[in-house]
Structures are given as structure tokens and as C-alpha cells.
Amino acid sequence: MQQAIVTPGDKLCVEEEFMPYTGAYVENGIIRSLIVGRPVYDIINRKVYVKPARNVRVPRNGDILLGVVEQMRDEIAMIRFIGYDINKPLKHEFRGVLHISQAAETRIQSLYDVIRLSDVVRVRVLNNYIPFVVTMKDARLGVIAAYCSRCGAPLVKEKDVLKCRVCGNTEMRKLAPDYIFLF
Numbered sequence: 726m727q728q729a730i731v732t733p734g735d736k737l738c739v740e741e742e743f744m745p746y747t748g749a750y751v752e753n754g755i756i757r758s759l760i761v762g763r764p765v766y767d768i769i770n771r772k773v774y775v776k777p778a779r780n781v782r783v784p785r786n787g788d789i790l791l792g793v794v795e796q797m798r799d800e801i802a803m804i805r806f807i808g809y810d811i812n813k814p815l816k817h818e819f820r821g822v823l824h825i826s827q828a829a830e831t832r833i834q835s836l837y838d839v840i841r842l843s844d845v846v847r848v849r850v851l852n853n854y855i856p857f858v859v860t861m862k863d864a865r866l867g868v869i870a871a872y873c874s875r876c877g878a879p880l881v882k883e884k885d886v887l888k889c890r891v892c893g894n895t896e897m898r899k900l901a902p903d904y905i906f907l908f
């Protein structure tokens with residue numbers, strides 16, 4: 726059976742079950758992964774180790790990724806990365822944190838001024854470890870697809886605003902230059 730991929734910080738087990746071996750560490754009684762790989766549980770020796778995964782592309786500083794706004798508040802949003810390209814989805818799940826200070830080139834009052842839940846955004850990664858931190862501070866970065874906050878229909882770009890053809894609602898975002906209309 727193929728074990729699921731784990732990423733740094735993922736919980737593998739508790740200390741009472743297995744001792745951490747290569748690629749794993751213990752923190753407050755919890756054994757966690759130090760690397761990206763597949764966990765191997767050695768039941769006989771009661772050891773757990775993580776075999777480094779090949780062919781797993783881990784986001785790196787400078788990478789430009791597409792993601793979906795999964796959770797958000799006024800000052801912080803969680804972006805689930807979906808891929809480097811709309812046609813090349815990621816095989817493994819990684820997330821990035823977007824802070825209001827990194828959301829736009831200009832000062833904004835709230836993240837809701839530039840993104841909303843379920844929007845598809847293009848972001849750039851700013852570090853090499855989990856939690857990944859991302860930015861939208863670049864003219865190429867921003868929302869590439871969005872849905873109406875009122876009725877959920879896809880929004881269409883009309884001049885500088887987004888318009889819902891179903892309910893007539895208009896909304897603002899920080900748009901990437903290549904905003905697309907996604908169903």
C-alpha cells in the first residue's frame with residue numbers, strides 16, 4: 726500500500742507508539758515529519774522514519790503558484806495551492822499564508838477589498854519552509870477567477886469591476902491582468 730505523502734510538521738504518531746528515526750522529530754510527545762516523504766512504521770523495532778519523496782515538487786521562494794482562497798479574515802488568508810499552471814495541477818497539497826501587508830501594492834483596509842473566499846489567485850512564495858508565506862504585491866499577481874459573494878455565480882470582468890450576470894452584483898478585487906471566467 727502506498728502511504729500518503731507527509732510534509733514538514735505533519736503528525737506521524739505519538740511517542741508511546743513509535744520512536745522517531747531519520748526524517749522525524751519529537752515535539753511535546755508528538756512525532757512529526759521533518760521532510761517531504763512517505764512515513765514508514767517499523768513495528769518490530771517500534772521506530773518511525775520518513776523516506777524522502779522523489780518527484781514531489783515542494784514550493785520554493787520565488788515560485789509563482791495558483792491557489793484557492795480557502796479561509797480568510799480581515800488581515801490573513803489561507804491559500805490552498807492548486808498548481809503552477811491552471812492545466813498542471815499539483816499532486817500534493819501545500820498551503821500558503823497571505824497577510825494583508827502582502828496583499829496589494831497600495832495600503833488596504835481589509836483583505837476583503839482585494840480577495841474573497843473561493844477566489845482563484847496567483848501568488849508568489851516568499852520562503853522555503855512550512856508555513857509558506859505568499860505575496861500578491863506585483864502587477865502580475867492577484868485574482869484570476871472569482872465568484873459572486875451574493876449568489877456564487879462566476880464574475881465577469883467589465884472594465885475595472887467584476888460583474889455578476891445572474892444577480893447584477895458588482896464587486897472589486899485586486900485583479901491579475903489575465904483574469905479569466907471560470908465555471
Ligand SMILES: [Zn+2]
Nearest residue numbers: 873876889892
Ligand atoms: Zn450574483
